Amino acid sequence: MKSTSNSGILDIIEYQKEQIKDLQNTKDEQFKQLSNMQNLLDQQQRQALQDKKVLEEYKEEIKGLKSLMVPVREDEKDPIAQQSKDIDNIKEEPHKKNKKWWHFGRNVK
Structure with missing residues (x-):
């Protein structure tokens, strides 16, 4: 019975030694990963x-x-305002023409 219990204890000790080796390997890998992370940072x-x-x-x-x-010339300093004026002028042109045409059509009747 003693030999069986001794054999069981020896098996447990061997198993624990293997676990310790695995844990040491895991620790070494984690240190390598940590070192790599620090290098990347x-x-x-x-x-x-x-x-x-x-x-x-x-x-x-x-700046240079x-x-x-x-x-730039004074009237060209604000391109957005200039574009707005141009758009307004383009919008007003058809109204001016329509008014002239409308008056011409009225006079014909």
């Missing part, structure tokens, strides 16, 4: 800083280009 931060620098350079370049622009 560092890389992302470096990329973000580089993007910020490039954006600042572009802003400075745009704007300072080189030729001044």
Whole structure:
């Protein structure tokens, strides 16, 4: 009976040793993954800083280009207002023509 119980205890010990090895392997894999994640985060931060620098350079370049622009005539400064005036003029033209035509037709009767 002692040999059976000793054999059972030895089996349990072997099983626990295997579990410990598996857990150590799992831990090692998790450390590798954590290290990779930290590297990716560092890389992302470096990329973000580089993007910020490039954006600042572009802003400075745009400011420089704007300072080189030729001044615009006073009536062309607001293109939206100019387009609005053009649209209003186009809308009014048919009404003016219709009025003239309407008066002409009335005089004929």
